[in-house]
Amino acid sequence: MKEESAVEVPQPLPSGPSAFIPAQVILDEGARQEVMTDTLLSVSHADHIATIMGLHPAYLGCFLRTQNALLQPDGPLPLPWRHYIIIMASARHQCSYLVKLHSSAFQLAGGDESWLRGLHCAPPKIQRLQTLNKLLAHRPWLITQEHIQELVCPGADPRWSLAELIQAVVLMSHAHSLASFIWGCGIHPEPDSTAEQHPPSASPAERLAQPPPPQREDPNRQEWTEAVNEVQLLMEKMMLVQQQEEEFTPEEMVTRFERERTESILEPAEVVRAALPDSISRFVQDPDFIYQDFSPRGEQSPPTMRAQDYSWEDHGFSLMNRLYGEMAQLLDEKFQVVCALTYHTMAMHTHVDTSTLRKALWNYIHCIYGIRHDDYDYGEVNQLLERSLKVFVKTAACHPEKTTLRMYSSFWRQFLHSEKVCNGEGIIYF
Numbered sequence: 001m002k003e004e005s006a007v008e009v010p011q012p013l014p015s016g017p018s019a020f021i022p023a024q025v026i027l028d029e030g031a032r033q034e035v036m037t038d039t040l041l042s043v044s045h046a047d048h049i050a051t052i053m054g055l056h057p058a059y060l061g062c063f064l065r066t067q068n069a070l071l072q073p074d075g076p077l078p079l080p081w082r083h084y085i086i087i088m089a090s091a092r093h094q095c096s097y098l099v100k101l102h103s104s105a106f107q108l109a110g111g112d113e114s115w116l117r118g119l120h121c122a123p124p125k126i127q128r129l130q131t132l133n134k135l136l137a138h139r140p141w142l143i144t145q146e147h148i149q150e151l152v153c154p155g156a157d158p159r160w161s162l163a164e165l166i167q168a169v170v171l172m173s174h175a176h177s178l179a180s181f182i183w184g185c186g187i188h189p190e191p192d193s194t195a196e197q198h199p200p201s202a203s204p205a206e207r208l209a210q211p212p213p214p215q216r217e218d219p220n221r222q223e224w225t226e227a228v229n230e231v232q233l234l235m236e237k238m239m240l241v242q243q244q245e246e247e248f249t250p251e252e253m254v255t256r257f258e259r260e261r262t263e264s265i266l267e268p269a270e271v272v273r274a275a276l277p278d279s280i281s282r283f284v285q286d287p288d289f290i291y292q293d294f295s296p297r298g299e300q301s302p303p304t305m306r307a308q309d310y311s312w313e314d315h316g317f318s319l320m321n322r323l324y325g326e327m328a329q330l331l332d333e334k335f336q337v338v339c340a341l342t343y344h345t346m347a348m349h350t351h352v353d354t355s356t357l358r359k360a361l362w363n364y365i366h367c368i369y370g371i372r373h374d375d376y377d378y379g380e381v382n383q384l385l386e387r388s389l390k391v392f393v394k395t396a397a398c399h400p401e402k403t404t405l406r407m408y409s410s411f412w413r414q415f416l417h418s419e420k421v422c423n424g425e426g427i428i429y430f
Protein backbone atom coordinates (compact mmCIF):
# COMPACT_ATOMS: atom_id res chain seq x y z
CA MET A 1 0.00 0.00 0.00
CA LYS A 2 1.27 3.38 -0.89
CA GLU A 3 1.56 5.96 1.85
CA GLU A 4 -0.75 8.99 1.54
CA SER A 5 2.22 11.31 1.79
CA ALA A 6 3.82 9.73 -1.28
CA VAL A 7 0.93 10.88 -3.46
CA GLU A 8 1.88 13.90 -5.47
CA VAL A 9 -0.25 16.95 -4.65
CA PRO A 10 -1.96 17.77 -7.93
CA GLN A 11 -2.04 21.32 -9.21
CA PRO A 12 -5.25 22.64 -10.73
CA LEU A 13 -5.13 23.11 -14.48
CA PRO A 14 -5.36 26.74 -15.47
CA SER A 15 -7.62 26.52 -18.51
CA GLY A 16 -9.70 24.28 -20.75
CA PRO A 17 -13.06 22.72 -19.96
CA SER A 18 -11.92 20.93 -16.81
CA ALA A 19 -9.72 21.60 -13.82
CA PHE A 20 -9.01 17.87 -13.60
CA ILE A 21 -8.43 16.79 -17.19
CA PRO A 22 -5.87 18.53 -19.42
CA ALA A 23 -7.39 19.94 -22.61
CA GLN A 24 -4.90 18.04 -24.75
CA VAL A 25 -5.94 14.77 -23.15
CA ILE A 26 -9.58 15.49 -23.95
CA LEU A 27 -8.62 15.95 -27.58
CA ASP A 28 -6.46 12.82 -27.65
CA GLU A 29 -8.87 10.55 -25.84
CA GLY A 30 -11.79 12.04 -27.74
CA ALA A 31 -10.07 11.31 -31.03
CA ARG A 32 -10.18 7.60 -30.15
CA GLN A 33 -13.95 7.83 -30.09
CA GLU A 34 -14.74 8.01 -33.78
CA VAL A 35 -18.14 9.57 -33.32
CA MET A 36 -17.06 12.21 -30.87
CA THR A 37 -16.38 14.91 -33.40
CA ASP A 38 -19.68 14.28 -35.14
CA THR A 39 -21.60 14.42 -31.89
CA LEU A 40 -19.83 17.58 -30.84
CA LEU A 41 -20.36 19.24 -34.18
CA SER A 42 -24.07 18.60 -33.96
CA VAL A 43 -24.19 20.52 -30.66
CA SER A 44 -24.43 24.11 -31.78
CA HIS A 45 -22.28 25.51 -28.97
CA ALA A 46 -20.53 22.60 -27.40
CA ASP A 47 -20.13 23.79 -23.84
CA HIS A 48 -17.72 22.36 -21.33
CA ILE A 49 -20.24 19.77 -20.22
CA ALA A 50 -20.78 18.45 -23.74
CA THR A 51 -17.05 18.49 -24.41
CA ILE A 52 -16.28 16.29 -21.42
CA MET A 53 -19.35 14.11 -21.79
CA GLY A 54 -18.43 13.74 -25.47
CA LEU A 55 -15.73 11.33 -24.32
CA HIS A 56 -18.72 8.97 -24.27
CA PRO A 57 -20.69 9.86 -27.39
CA ALA A 58 -23.43 7.30 -26.81
CA TYR A 59 -24.13 8.78 -23.40
CA LEU A 60 -23.86 12.37 -24.59
CA GLY A 61 -26.49 11.60 -27.22
CA CYS A 62 -29.02 10.34 -24.64
CA PHE A 63 -28.21 13.14 -22.26
CA LEU A 64 -28.79 15.82 -24.87
CA ARG A 65 -32.01 14.24 -26.07
CA THR A 66 -33.32 14.21 -22.50
CA GLN A 67 -32.23 17.76 -21.82
CA ASN A 68 -33.62 19.07 -25.10
CA ALA A 69 -36.96 17.41 -24.40
CA LEU A 70 -37.05 18.94 -20.92
CA LEU A 71 -36.42 22.39 -22.32
CA GLN A 72 -38.38 22.32 -25.56
CA PRO A 73 -41.03 25.04 -25.76
CA ASP A 74 -44.13 22.82 -25.38
CA GLY A 75 -44.91 21.17 -22.10
CA PRO A 76 -46.89 21.60 -18.93
CA LEU A 77 -44.63 24.22 -17.32
CA PRO A 78 -43.76 27.57 -18.92
CA LEU A 79 -40.16 27.65 -20.12
CA PRO A 80 -38.95 30.35 -17.69
CA TRP A 81 -40.35 28.28 -14.81
CA ARG A 82 -38.36 25.27 -15.96
CA HIS A 83 -35.13 27.27 -16.00
CA TYR A 84 -35.97 28.65 -12.58
CA ILE A 85 -36.53 25.14 -11.19
CA ILE A 86 -33.11 24.11 -12.54
CA ILE A 87 -31.58 27.17 -10.81
CA MET A 88 -33.16 26.21 -7.47
CA ALA A 89 -32.07 22.60 -7.83
CA SER A 90 -28.47 23.36 -8.81
CA ALA A 91 -28.15 25.88 -6.00
CA ARG A 92 -28.72 23.03 -3.51
CA HIS A 93 -25.41 21.59 -4.71
CA GLN A 94 -23.79 25.02 -4.93
CA CYS A 95 -23.36 24.65 -8.67
CA SER A 96 -22.79 28.20 -9.86
CA TYR A 97 -22.10 26.87 -13.37
CA LEU A 98 -25.74 25.82 -13.78
CA VAL A 99 -27.16 28.72 -11.75
CA LYS A 100 -25.45 31.15 -14.10
CA LEU A 101 -26.27 29.28 -17.29
CA HIS A 102 -29.96 28.95 -16.46
CA SER A 103 -30.28 32.49 -15.11
CA SER A 104 -29.32 33.72 -18.58
CA ALA A 105 -31.62 31.19 -20.24
CA PHE A 106 -34.41 32.25 -17.87
CA GLN A 107 -34.05 35.85 -18.98
CA LEU A 108 -33.80 34.90 -22.63
CA ALA A 109 -37.02 32.91 -22.31
CA GLY A 110 -38.75 36.04 -21.07
CA GLY A 111 -38.65 35.26 -17.34
CA ASP A 112 -39.38 38.03 -14.85
CA GLU A 113 -35.96 39.28 -13.78
CA SER A 114 -37.09 40.14 -10.29
CA TRP A 115 -37.34 36.42 -9.49
CA LEU A 116 -33.57 36.22 -9.84
CA ARG A 117 -33.25 38.33 -6.70
CA GLY A 118 -34.02 35.19 -4.77
CA LEU A 119 -36.56 32.55 -3.91
CA HIS A 120 -38.67 34.96 -1.90
CA CYS A 121 -39.36 36.87 -5.14
CA ALA A 122 -40.58 33.80 -7.04
CA PRO A 123 -44.29 32.90 -7.21
CA PRO A 124 -45.54 30.99 -4.14
CA LYS A 125 -46.30 28.01 -6.34
CA ILE A 126 -42.60 27.64 -7.18
CA GLN A 127 -41.61 28.24 -3.58
CA ARG A 128 -43.76 25.32 -2.55
CA LEU A 129 -41.33 23.00 -4.37
CA GLN A 130 -38.58 23.81 -1.88
CA THR A 131 -39.19 20.87 0.43
CA LEU A 132 -39.25 18.35 -2.37
CA ASN A 133 -36.17 19.96 -3.88
CA LYS A 134 -34.07 19.63 -0.77
CA LEU A 135 -35.25 16.10 -0.02
CA LEU A 136 -34.57 14.96 -3.57
CA ALA A 137 -31.14 16.57 -3.50
CA HIS A 138 -29.90 15.24 -0.17
CA ARG A 139 -32.18 12.68 1.50
CA PRO A 140 -34.61 11.23 -1.04
CA TRP A 141 -35.49 8.40 1.35
CA LEU A 142 -37.50 10.88 3.44
CA ILE A 143 -39.98 11.64 0.67
CA THR A 144 -43.47 10.36 1.50
CA GLN A 145 -46.85 10.26 -0.18
CA GLU A 146 -47.84 13.30 1.90
CA HIS A 147 -45.18 15.47 0.26
CA ILE A 148 -46.80 14.81 -3.09
CA GLN A 149 -50.37 15.06 -1.83
CA GLU A 150 -49.67 18.42 -0.26
CA LEU A 151 -48.85 19.78 -3.69
CA VAL A 152 -51.46 18.11 -5.86
CA CYS A 153 -54.58 17.59 -3.73
CA PRO A 154 -57.64 19.64 -4.70
CA GLY A 155 -57.40 21.86 -1.61
CA ALA A 156 -53.75 22.75 -2.25
CA ASP A 157 -53.31 26.38 -3.01
CA PRO A 158 -51.67 27.07 -5.37
CA ARG A 159 -52.08 23.60 -6.72
CA TRP A 160 -49.68 21.59 -8.86
CA SER A 161 -51.16 19.34 -11.54
CA LEU A 162 -49.59 15.86 -11.76
CA ALA A 163 -48.26 16.63 -15.22
CA GLU A 164 -46.57 19.81 -13.98
CA LEU A 165 -45.20 18.13 -10.90
CA ILE A 166 -43.66 15.20 -12.71
CA GLN A 167 -41.91 17.57 -15.07
CA ALA A 168 -40.62 19.59 -12.11
CA VAL A 169 -39.34 16.41 -10.42
CA VAL A 170 -37.46 15.31 -13.53
CA LEU A 171 -35.99 18.82 -13.90
CA MET A 172 -34.82 18.82 -10.28
CA SER A 173 -33.28 15.35 -10.47
CA HIS A 174 -31.64 16.19 -13.78
CA ALA A 175 -30.05 19.29 -12.25
CA HIS A 176 -28.98 17.52 -9.04
CA SER A 177 -27.17 14.79 -10.90
CA LEU A 178 -25.71 17.15 -13.47
CA ALA A 179 -24.28 19.22 -10.62
CA SER A 180 -22.50 16.08 -9.40
CA PHE A 181 -21.12 15.51 -12.87
CA ILE A 182 -19.88 19.11 -13.06
CA TRP A 183 -18.15 18.99 -9.68
CA GLY A 184 -16.94 15.43 -10.20
CA CYS A 185 -15.19 16.33 -13.46
CA GLY A 186 -13.92 19.70 -12.22
CA ILE A 187 -15.75 21.51 -15.01
CA HIS A 188 -14.70 25.14 -15.41
CA PRO A 189 -17.25 27.94 -15.74
CA GLU A 190 -18.11 28.84 -19.30
CA PRO A 191 -16.17 31.83 -20.58
CA ASP A 192 -18.22 35.01 -20.30
CA SER A 193 -19.38 36.23 -23.65
CA THR A 194 -17.56 39.45 -22.77
CA ALA A 195 -14.36 37.72 -21.74
CA GLU A 196 -11.51 38.09 -24.15
CA GLN A 197 -9.70 34.83 -23.96
CA HIS A 198 -12.47 32.60 -25.35
CA PRO A 199 -14.63 34.31 -27.96
CA PRO A 200 -18.05 32.62 -27.95
CA SER A 201 -17.76 31.97 -31.66
CA ALA A 202 -14.78 29.65 -31.12
CA SER A 203 -15.55 26.10 -32.21
CA PRO A 204 -15.18 23.31 -29.66
CA ALA A 205 -11.99 22.17 -31.37
CA GLU A 206 -10.56 25.70 -31.26
CA ARG A 207 -11.45 26.05 -27.62
CA LEU A 208 -9.78 22.77 -26.85
CA ALA A 209 -6.68 23.62 -28.78
CA GLN A 210 -5.44 26.11 -26.24
CA PRO A 211 -1.81 25.91 -25.32
CA PRO A 212 -1.37 22.84 -23.15
CA PRO A 213 -1.18 23.60 -19.45
CA PRO A 214 2.16 23.05 -17.76
CA GLN A 215 2.56 19.31 -17.58
CA ARG A 216 3.20 17.60 -14.34
CA GLU A 217 6.34 15.51 -14.23
CA ASP A 218 5.94 12.03 -15.63
CA PRO A 219 5.61 9.47 -12.93
CA ASN A 220 8.94 7.79 -12.39
CA ARG A 221 9.60 4.23 -13.41
CA GLN A 222 8.98 2.75 -10.02
CA GLU A 223 5.65 4.49 -9.68
CA TRP A 224 4.66 3.26 -13.13
CA THR A 225 5.54 -0.34 -12.33
CA GLU A 226 3.58 -0.06 -9.14
CA ALA A 227 0.60 1.31 -11.06
CA VAL A 228 0.77 -1.49 -13.62
CA ASN A 229 0.81 -4.03 -10.81
CA GLU A 230 -2.21 -2.43 -9.19
CA VAL A 231 -4.24 -2.86 -12.38
CA GLN A 232 -3.01 -6.43 -12.70
CA LEU A 233 -4.13 -7.12 -9.16
CA LEU A 234 -7.53 -5.58 -9.74
CA MET A 235 -8.02 -7.74 -12.84
CA GLU A 236 -7.13 -10.83 -10.84
CA LYS A 237 -9.67 -9.87 -8.19
CA MET A 238 -12.31 -9.40 -10.90
CA MET A 239 -11.62 -12.92 -12.17
CA LEU A 240 -11.90 -14.31 -8.67
CA VAL A 241 -15.20 -12.55 -8.09
CA GLN A 242 -16.52 -13.91 -11.38
CA GLN A 243 -15.58 -17.45 -10.48
CA GLN A 244 -16.85 -17.28 -6.96
CA GLU A 245 -19.66 -19.73 -6.39
CA GLU A 246 -20.05 -19.55 -2.66
CA GLU A 247 -23.65 -18.91 -1.56
CA PHE A 248 -24.41 -16.86 1.53
CA THR A 249 -27.46 -16.94 3.73
CA PRO A 250 -29.88 -14.00 3.38
CA GLU A 251 -28.77 -12.81 6.84
CA GLU A 252 -25.12 -12.82 5.80
CA MET A 253 -26.03 -10.89 2.63
CA VAL A 254 -27.73 -8.21 4.76
CA THR A 255 -24.71 -8.05 7.07
CA ARG A 256 -22.41 -7.55 4.11
CA PHE A 257 -24.56 -4.70 2.85
CA GLU A 258 -24.69 -3.03 6.27
CA ARG A 259 -20.93 -3.37 6.64
CA GLU A 260 -20.33 -1.54 3.38
CA ARG A 261 -22.79 1.13 4.38
CA THR A 262 -21.25 1.66 7.80
CA GLU A 263 -17.75 1.77 6.40
CA SER A 264 -18.72 4.41 3.88
CA ILE A 265 -19.29 6.81 6.79
CA LEU A 266 -15.59 7.18 7.24
CA GLU A 267 -14.95 7.99 3.64
CA PRO A 268 -15.06 11.72 3.00
CA ALA A 269 -12.85 13.90 5.13
CA GLU A 270 -15.02 16.42 6.95
CA VAL A 271 -14.46 19.88 5.64
CA VAL A 272 -15.68 22.95 7.47
CA ARG A 273 -18.66 24.36 5.63
CA ALA A 274 -17.97 27.76 4.18
CA ALA A 275 -20.80 30.29 3.94
CA LEU A 276 -22.54 30.20 0.58
CA PRO A 277 -21.98 33.13 -1.78
CA ASP A 278 -25.02 35.33 -2.15
CA SER A 279 -25.41 34.33 -5.82
CA ILE A 280 -26.23 30.80 -4.56
CA SER A 281 -27.71 31.34 -1.11
CA ARG A 282 -30.54 33.48 -2.46
CA PHE A 283 -31.91 30.32 -4.10
CA VAL A 284 -31.45 28.05 -1.09
CA GLN A 285 -33.73 27.64 1.85
CA ASP A 286 -32.40 25.71 4.85
CA PRO A 287 -28.77 25.39 3.65
CA ASP A 288 -27.81 23.21 6.60
CA PHE A 289 -29.97 20.41 5.30
CA ILE A 290 -27.45 18.06 3.63
CA TYR A 291 -26.88 14.36 2.99
CA GLN A 292 -27.07 12.39 6.18
CA ASP A 293 -24.85 9.45 6.84
CA PHE A 294 -26.10 6.11 7.93
CA SER A 295 -25.29 5.43 11.53
CA PRO A 296 -25.80 1.90 12.81
CA ARG A 297 -27.39 3.02 16.07
CA GLY A 298 -28.70 6.41 15.03
CA GLU A 299 -32.44 6.90 15.17
CA GLN A 300 -32.48 9.07 12.09
CA SER A 301 -30.50 6.74 9.90
CA PRO A 302 -31.75 6.34 6.36
CA PRO A 303 -33.90 3.23 6.12
CA THR A 304 -32.91 0.45 3.78
CA MET A 305 -34.92 0.16 0.62
CA ARG A 306 -34.89 -3.12 -1.27
CA ALA A 307 -34.35 -2.48 -4.96
CA GLN A 308 -36.74 -5.36 -5.62
CA ASP A 309 -39.57 -3.50 -3.85
CA TYR A 310 -39.35 -0.41 -5.97
CA SER A 311 -37.38 -0.11 -9.15
CA TRP A 312 -37.36 1.94 -12.32
CA GLU A 313 -38.00 -1.11 -14.50
CA ASP A 314 -40.96 -2.47 -12.57
CA HIS A 315 -42.57 0.64 -11.11
CA GLY A 316 -41.00 3.99 -11.99
CA PHE A 317 -41.15 3.52 -15.73
CA SER A 318 -44.85 2.65 -15.94
CA LEU A 319 -45.82 5.53 -13.65
CA MET A 320 -43.84 8.05 -15.65
CA ASN A 321 -45.00 6.51 -18.90
CA ARG A 322 -48.57 7.41 -18.01
CA LEU A 323 -47.80 10.97 -16.95
CA TYR A 324 -44.89 12.00 -19.15
CA GLY A 325 -44.48 9.29 -21.76
CA GLU A 326 -41.79 10.88 -23.86
CA MET A 327 -39.57 11.41 -20.83
CA ALA A 328 -40.08 7.84 -19.60
CA GLN A 329 -38.76 6.54 -22.91
CA LEU A 330 -35.80 8.90 -22.93
CA LEU A 331 -34.78 8.15 -19.35
CA ASP A 332 -35.16 4.45 -19.95
CA GLU A 333 -32.90 4.67 -22.98
CA LYS A 334 -30.36 6.67 -20.96
CA PHE A 335 -30.28 4.06 -18.17
CA GLN A 336 -29.95 1.22 -20.63
CA VAL A 337 -27.12 2.89 -22.53
CA VAL A 338 -25.20 3.61 -19.39
CA CYS A 339 -25.63 0.11 -17.96
CA ALA A 340 -24.35 -1.43 -21.15
CA LEU A 341 -21.59 1.12 -21.78
CA THR A 342 -18.22 -0.58 -21.98
CA TYR A 343 -15.21 -0.45 -24.24
CA HIS A 344 -13.79 -3.63 -22.70
CA THR A 345 -10.74 -1.69 -21.58
CA MET A 346 -8.98 -1.36 -18.25
CA ALA A 347 -6.18 1.18 -18.26
CA MET A 348 -3.51 -0.41 -20.51
CA HIS A 349 -5.50 -3.63 -21.12
CA THR A 350 -8.03 -4.39 -23.84
CA HIS A 351 -10.65 -7.14 -24.33
CA VAL A 352 -11.52 -7.19 -20.64
CA ASP A 353 -14.92 -8.10 -19.22
CA THR A 354 -15.41 -5.19 -16.81
CA SER A 355 -18.96 -6.04 -15.78
CA THR A 356 -18.17 -6.97 -12.16
CA LEU A 357 -16.28 -3.73 -11.60
CA ARG A 358 -19.03 -1.61 -13.15
CA LYS A 359 -21.67 -3.42 -11.16
CA ALA A 360 -19.74 -2.87 -7.92
CA LEU A 361 -19.61 0.88 -8.60
CA TRP A 362 -23.28 1.07 -9.47
CA ASN A 363 -24.30 -0.87 -6.38
CA TYR A 364 -21.95 1.08 -4.13
CA ILE A 365 -23.72 4.32 -5.01
CA HIS A 366 -27.09 2.72 -4.38
CA CYS A 367 -25.72 1.46 -1.08
CA ILE A 368 -24.80 4.95 0.12
CA TYR A 369 -28.37 5.94 -0.59
CA GLY A 370 -29.67 2.94 1.37
CA ILE A 371 -30.78 0.90 -1.63
CA ARG A 372 -30.03 -2.80 -1.33
CA HIS A 373 -30.10 -5.39 -4.11
CA ASP A 374 -30.78 -8.54 -2.16
CA ASP A 375 -29.17 -10.86 -4.69
CA TYR A 376 -25.90 -8.93 -4.68
CA ASP A 377 -22.96 -9.81 -2.47
CA TYR A 378 -21.59 -6.49 -1.18
CA GLY A 379 -18.35 -8.25 -0.36
CA GLU A 380 -17.55 -7.65 -4.05
CA VAL A 381 -17.66 -3.89 -3.51
CA ASN A 382 -15.11 -4.30 -0.82
CA GLN A 383 -12.85 -6.43 -2.97
CA LEU A 384 -13.01 -4.34 -6.12
CA LEU A 385 -13.24 -0.70 -5.06
CA GLU A 386 -10.17 0.84 -3.51
CA ARG A 387 -10.63 3.30 -0.70
CA SER A 388 -9.64 6.40 -2.68
CA LEU A 389 -12.20 5.49 -5.34
CA LYS A 390 -14.91 5.17 -2.71
CA VAL A 391 -13.99 8.55 -1.25
CA PHE A 392 -14.30 10.14 -4.67
CA VAL A 393 -17.57 8.42 -5.57
CA LYS A 394 -19.18 9.12 -2.25
CA THR A 395 -18.15 12.76 -2.29
CA ALA A 396 -19.29 13.34 -5.88
CA ALA A 397 -22.61 11.62 -5.20
CA CYS A 398 -23.41 13.02 -1.75
CA HIS A 399 -21.43 16.24 -1.26
CA PRO A 400 -20.45 17.11 -4.83
CA GLU A 401 -19.20 20.60 -3.98
CA LYS A 402 -16.49 19.02 -1.83
CA THR A 403 -14.91 17.07 -4.67
CA THR A 404 -11.29 18.08 -5.09
CA LEU A 405 -8.59 17.58 -7.67
CA ARG A 406 -6.70 15.60 -5.10
CA MET A 407 -9.59 13.15 -4.70
CA TYR A 408 -9.92 12.84 -8.46
CA SER A 409 -6.21 12.23 -8.93
CA SER A 410 -5.87 9.69 -6.12
CA PHE A 411 -7.91 6.83 -7.55
CA TRP A 412 -7.25 4.71 -10.64
CA ARG A 413 -4.03 6.58 -11.37
CA GLN A 414 -3.28 4.31 -14.32
CA PHE A 415 -6.64 4.67 -16.03
CA LEU A 416 -7.51 6.98 -18.89
CA HIS A 417 -9.32 10.15 -17.91
CA SER A 418 -12.25 9.05 -20.03
CA GLU A 419 -12.50 5.97 -17.80
CA LYS A 420 -12.72 8.19 -14.74
CA VAL A 421 -15.30 10.66 -15.96
CA CYS A 422 -18.00 10.24 -13.42
CA ASN A 423 -21.58 11.19 -12.85
CA GLY A 424 -23.21 11.46 -9.46
CA GLU A 425 -26.29 9.77 -10.84
CA GLY A 426 -24.04 6.84 -10.35
CA ILE A 427 -23.78 6.21 -13.94
CA ILE A 428 -20.98 7.46 -16.06
CA TYR A 429 -17.80 5.98 -14.78
CA PHE A 430 -16.10 4.56 -17.81
Ligand SMILES: CC(C)C[C@H](N)C(=O)O
Nearest residue numbers: 342343344345354419430
Ligand atom coordinates in the same frame (compact mmCIF):
# COMPACT_ATOMS: atom_id res chain seq x y z
C1 LIG B 1 -15.07 1.25 -15.12
C2 LIG B 1 -14.12 1.22 -16.26
C3 LIG B 1 -12.83 0.64 -15.92
C4 LIG B 1 -14.82 0.60 -17.46
C5 LIG B 1 -13.99 0.26 -18.66
N1 LIG B 1 -13.21 1.33 -19.20
C6 LIG B 1 -14.85 -0.38 -19.74
O1 LIG B 1 -14.67 -0.14 -20.89
O2 LIG B 1 -15.71 -1.15 -19.44
